[in-house]
Amino acid sequence: MGQFSWLDSLDQKTAIRLGDTAYILIPEQFADEIRAYIPYSDFDGKRIKTDGYDCYGHFGSADAYDVVAITNRHCVKKLTKSNFVSKEKADDWASGMSAKEYEKKYGEETLRNLGIDLYFSDLCDFPLKITHDSNAVYEDPRCLPSPNDPDQGC
Numbered sequence: 001m002g003q004f005s006w007l008d009s010l011d012q013k014t015a016i017r018l019g020d021t022a023y024i025l026i027p028e029q030f031a032d033e034i035r036a037y038i039p040y041s042d043f044d045g046k047r048i049k050t051d052g053y054d055c056y057g058h059f060g061s062a063d064a065y066d067v068v069a070i071t072n073r074h075c076v077k078k079l080t081k082s083n084f085v086s087k088e089k090a091d092d093w094a095s096g097m098s099a100k101e102y103e104k105k106y107g108e109e110t111l112r113n114l115g116i117d118l119y120f121s122d123l124c125d126f127p128l129k130i131t132h133d134s135n136a137v138y139e140d141p142r143c144l145p146s147p148n149d150p151d152q153g154c
Contacts, residue, residue, distance in 0.1 A: 003018075003055035003056060003152075004055065004056070004057065004148070004149070004152050005017060005053075005055060005148075005149040005151075005152060006064075006128070006130050006146040006147065006148060006149055007146055007147050007148075007149055008130065008131050008132055008133075008146065009025065009129040009130055009131040009136065009143040009144055009145070009146045010131050010132075010133055010136060010142055010143055010144075012144060012147065014132065015149045015151065016053055016130050016132070016146075016149070017053065017055070018052075018053060018054070018055045019052045019053065020050075020052070020053045020132065021049070021050065021051050021052070021053075021132065021134075022049075022050055022053050022059065022130055022131065022132055023047040023048065023049050023050075023059070023130065023131055023132075023133070023134060023136065024047060024048040024059050024062065024064060024067055024128065024129070024130050025046065025047050025129040025130070025131065025136055025137060025138040025143060026043070026045075026046060026047060026048065026067070026071070026138055027071055027126050027138045027139070028046070028137075028138065028139060030070060030071045030126070031045050031046070033070055033099070034048070034062075034067070034070060034071075036098065036099070036100070037062075037066070037070065037098075037099040037100065038060070038061055038062050039060075039061050041060070042059070042060030042061050042062060043060070043062075046137050046138070047134075047136070047137070048060055048062045048067070049134075057112075059130075063112050063115070064115075064128055064130070065111075065112045065113075065114075065115030065116045065119060066099065066111050066112050066115055067115070067128065068115035068116075068118050068119045068124060068126075068127075068128055069093065069099075069111050069112070069114045069115035069118060070099055070111075070115075071124075071126040072115075072118050072123070072124045072125060072126055073093060073094060073096075074094075074125070075118060075121075075123045075124055075125060076090050076091075076093055076094040076114070076118070077090075077094050078121075078123045079117060079118065079121060079123065085110060085113055085114045085117060089106055089110060089114070090114065092105070092106075093111070093114055099111055126138075127145035127146075128145060128146050129143050129144070129145060129146055130146040131143065131146075
């Protein structure tokens with residue numbers, strides 16, 4: 001897998017690069033579900049922190065695409081085609097299975113793969129927002145969806 005990066009949600013110009021301290025912003029209504037999946041040390045209820053971005057989508061103990069799958073579970077039924085996940089697996093996720101149960105049943109990468117499908121489908125109601133700002137919150141209107149870095153890699 002190649003390395004990848006996004007642009008900062010606040011300025012849409014600054015890349016999130018290797019070694020950066022950065023945060024995935026979490027919509028308030030998903031805080032409990034994210035908390036059940038991510039250790040407290042990485043999640044403060046509003047954002048997931050990494051002290052050194054690895055350029056593989058990992059923020060602390062969370063994967064950015066897992067977050068997309070969790071926060072956009074309700075959009076799974078809109079996927080007409082999945083590159084990575086069978087209809088059965090997508091239906092199980094849409095039914096409300098917890099992230100831990102889902103990964104136990106289908107394997108660790110399955111939730112991530114579903115998140116990748118959602119992310120690139122443009123069907124997400126809650127797009128990925130990543131920033132360097134430790135005080136930013138998802139609901140701030142200045143925080144826009146983080147686009148892919150046009151100079152992909154770290």
